[in-house]
Amino acid sequence: MSLRCCATQSAAREASGRLSHLARLRQTGCRALRTIACSCAICATSSRLRKLQLCSSPDARARSSSPRISLRRQSSFPAGNDPSRQIVVIGGGISGLTAALYLARGLPEHRIVLLEATSRLGGWIDSTRVDIGHVGNNERSKGQETALLEAGPRSIRPSGAPGLAMLGLLKSLSLIPRLLLVPKTAPSAQNRFIYYPNALQRLPSNLLSLPKAFFLPSLKGILKGAWHDFRTPSRFARPKSESALEKERQRAREQDADESISTFIVRRMGKSGELLRDRLFSAVLHGIYAGSPHVLSVRSTLGALWKAEQRHGSPVRAALPSWLNKGKRQLTSQEKAADEAAAKEVSRYEKELGDVIVGRMKGISVYSLPEGVGEITQAIVDELERMPNAQFALNAPVTNIVGREARSLKLSTPHSTYSASRIVAAQPSASLDRSTSTSLPWLSHNPGANVGVVNVIFPSSLASHFVSGAKDRLLPVEGFGYLIPTATENVDGVLGVVFDSDSLPDQDVAAHASTGQTPTKLTVMIGGPHWTSKREHSFPKEQELVDIAKRALNSHLGLSKDLLEDRSAVYRAKLQLKCIPHYAVGHIARMRDLDDKLRAHPDFGNGRLVLAGASYTGVSLNDCVLHARRLADRIIAEERAGSVSGGSRSITGLESFVEDRTFALQSGAINLNG
Numbered sequence: 001m002s003l004r005c006c007a008t009q010s011a012a013r014e015a016s017g018r019l020s021h022l023a024r025l026r027q028t029g030c031r032a033l034r035t036i037a038c039s040c041a042i043c044a045t046s047s048r049l050r051k052l053q054l055c056s057s058p059d060a061r062a063r064s065s066s067p068r069i070s071l072r073r074q075s076s077f078p079a080g081n082d083p084s085r086q087i088v089v090i091g092g093g094i095s096g097l098t099a100a101l102y103l104a105r106g107l108p109e110h111r112i113v114l115l116e117a118t119s120r121l122g123g124w125i126d127s128t129r130v131d132i133g134h135v136g137n138n139e140r141s142k143g144q145e146t147a148l149l150e151a152g153p154r155s156i157r158p159s160g161a162p163g164l165a166m167l168g169l170l171k172s173l174s175l176i177p178r179l180l181l182v183p184k185t186a187p188s189a190q191n192r193f194i195y196y197p198n199a200l201q202r203l204p205s206n207l208l209s210l211p212k213a214f215f216l217p218s219l220k221g222i223l224k225g226a227w228h229d230f231r232t233p234s235r236f237a238r239p240k241s242e243s244a245l246e247k248e249r250q251r252a253r254e255q256d257a258d259e260s261i262s263t264f265i266v267r268r269m270g271k272s273g274e275l276l277r278d279r280l281f282s283a284v285l286h287g288i289y290a291g292s293p294h295v296l297s298v299r300s301t302l303g304a305l306w307k308a309e310q311r312h313g314s315p316v317r318a319a320l321p322s323w324l325n326k327g328k329r330q331l332t333s334q335e336k337a338a339d340e341a342a343a344k345e346v347s348r349y350e351k352e353l354g355d356v357i358v359g360r361m362k363g364i365s366v367y368s369l370p371e372g373v374g375e376i377t378q379a380i381v382d383e384l385e386r387m388p389n390a391q392f393a394l395n396a397p398v399t400n401i402v403g404r405e406a407r408s409l410k411l412s413t414p415h416s417t418y419s420a421s422r423i424v425a426a427q428p429s430a431s432l433d434r435s436t437s438t439s440l441p442w443l444s445h446n447p448g449a450n451v452g453v454v455n456v457i458f459p460s461s462l463a464s465h466f467v468s469g470a471k472d473r474l475l476p477v478e479g480f481g482y483l484i485p486t487a488t489e490n491v492d493g494v495l496g497v498v499f500d501s502d503s504l505p506d507q508d509v510a511a512h513a514s515t516g517q518t519p520t521k522l523t524v525m526i527g528g529p530h531w532t533s534k535r536e537h538s539f540p541k542e543q544e545l546v547d548i549a550k551r552a553l554n555s556h557l558g559l560s561k562d563l564l565e566d567r568s569a570v571y572r573a574k575l576q577l578k579c580i581p582h583y584a585v586g587h588i589a590r591m592r593d594l595d596d597k598l599r600a601h602p603d604f605g606n607g608r609l610v611l612a613g614a615s616y617t618g619v620s621l622n623d624c625v626l627h628a629r630r631l632a633d634r635i636i637a638e639e640r641a642g643s644v645s646g647g648s649r650s651i652t653g654l655e656s657f658v659e660d661r662t663f664a665l666q667s668g669a670i671n672l673n674g
């Protein structure tokens with residue numbers, strides 16, 4: 001963060017000498033959080049992320065932030081400037097960094113250049129440790145109390161192919177021993193709440209707790225809805241007598257079929273579906289996409305529900321044993337092939353990880369690292385910095401990409417031009433659309449969530465001061481946090497609150513183990529669909545966001561005004577613009593069209609422009625890593641084959657939309673508690 005701020009004091013240039021200068025500046029100054037409130041031109045213009053920082057505590061100081069980079073000279077690199085052996089990766093978020101890392105490892109003869117538009121790497125990942133005051137009364141136990149804050153993603157799920165791909169990356173970066181693991185049995189894994197209509201309700205965490213849940217106000221009508229779903233024919237049901245040609249036509253139509261989450265739920269569950277949408281599903285969507293069930297595609301975001309109807313007749317039938325389910329149908333050969341390919345990929349990653357790690361991770365709900373998920377991007381940057389064939393440029397927004405059929409591609413930034421045989425475009429798709437004239441469709445189609453994030457820290461001393469009794473706990477319940485559905489009265493537009501100190505307590509214990517005291521940390525998320533009718537300039541400013549957070553914590557958790565206004569409480573507010581892509585209805589069909597157009601493009605086809613990142617193939621860190629790895633593997637294979645036989649180049653980064661026509665996105669499943 002300080003890198004960004006310091007960088008903006010002078011002109012934005014991407015020369016290597018300048019980057020070393022930035023690294024030096026970062027080490028020497030700009031440490032206090034409050035210095036980050038940007039009044040600088042570059043942050044406001046070249047970065048789409050507007051940062052609003054506020055610390056109410058005089059003691060709060062930021063200690064670490066975005067990945068540190070210091071650029072070494074590249075003159076020793078053997079490939080020189082041969083464009084046929086130069087790959088440019090655009091975008092320094094997790095997707096771009098992962099792609100660059102695997103490419104640099106797999107193609108040591110190629111130069112890999114990573115261009116980042118802003119002055120920091122890491123994208124939405126933004127981990128910062130702050131000092132929040134002193135703890136301990138006597139000289140021996142006295143120490144500085146610190147808290148690790150995340151303004152973006154904070155924990156990672158180890159499940160499925162995406163989860164394994166991420167663990168494989170972490171293993172290769174030697175980060176596995178550093179993981180802070182949260183077991184599935186931990187209270188934070190078991191307890192997730194919904195605030196409806198005016199109280200916290202714990203959601204069922206397993207089948208045993210399901211019957212009790214039927215009486216929760218937010219789940220009222222679930223039995224009626226389930227019965228409606230059971231009786232509603234599948235939209236994929238076809239008469240047995242249909243001709244083969246009819247069947248084929250119907251199958252082709254199904255390939256592109258889609259609907260919103262709202263219409264899916266109401267179609268399957270009738271009137272009860274409307275209630276469940278407003279009391280339950282909207283809350284879950286707030287907690288993943290900061291999005292609305294009316295906009296999001298069911299197929300691309302809750303793909304497990306879509307697949308359940310397609311394969312089993314309905315989501316309820318899918319949960320039944322097969323002898324009770326007459327709606328279950330035979331899989332097509334294409335579906336079988338896709339399932340087999342997915343299973344193969346899982347076992348490949350499991351093999352790479354080894355039985356010990358795979359076994360250990362089976363009992364884990366989520367994990368993070370002592371210095372937050374930012375440790376991952378820092379470790380990637382550190383390794384890239386050590387590699388002679390990797391190069392970074394910050395403050396290097398790509399303003400144009402020109403291709404001349406089979407010749408190399410030319411990229412322009414305000415201060416340089418680059419030639420490349422291939423480009424991996426890992427920035428948000430709308431940025432690619434805005435900054436270049438690729439004439440590719442759909443890049444700006446999907447909206448994205450605007451979210452106000454307020455980190456709140458109560459230093460450990462406040463618990464003993466404000467709570468009487470042995471427990472010393474400021475929060476009324478223990479768990480992951482709570483979400484607010486649209487049916488709850490919510491004029492401030494709060495999406496939910498994460499109990500960070502419950503879900504990853506070890507992040508802060510580790511920092512001051514001598515006292516055993518830990519701060520209480522919360523993150524209040526605001527906005528998303530509640531701001532749809534607002535223009536960007538009227539989004540709440542930093543103080544307004546903090547005030548909203550205080551009101552929410554007071555009315556939802558009963559935290560007293562004295563506690564909230566205590567001068568040692570720390571608040572940090574940040575506005576995250578377009579931070580989570582919303583896959584709108586029809587996303588899969590549009591991605592197939594984009595794939596076709598890209599493949600056939602005279603300048604960018606033939607694997608010359610490859611698309612990567614959350615705009616296309618899944619919003620989680622795991623999805624970003626999985627798809628970046630997949631495309632890097634394909635590029636490496638083609639480059640190696642090409643150097644021998646001039647192999648056919650066909651990569652677009654969108655292969656998953658074409659290869660698995662029934663279920664393109666890996667992480668479409670939801671799991672409320674597991």
Ligand SMILES: C=Cc1c2[nH]c(c1C)Cc1[nH]c(c(CCC(=O)O)c1C)Cc1[nH]c(c(C)c1CCC(=O)O)Cc1[nH]c(c(C)c1C=C)C2
Nearest residue numbers: 192286287288290481482483495496497498525620621671
């Ligand atoms: C209150 C808002 C938000 C909370 N988290 C996010 C928002 C916008 C962002 C987010 N959460 C998840 C993802 C998916 C990708 C990932 O990294 O795993 C994103 C972008 C995961 C998630 N969080 C919740 C659910 C049900 C999921 C999906 C699958 C899973 O991990 O189980 C629930 C949840 N999110 C938030 C809270 C307070 C909460 C539940 C109480 C915060």
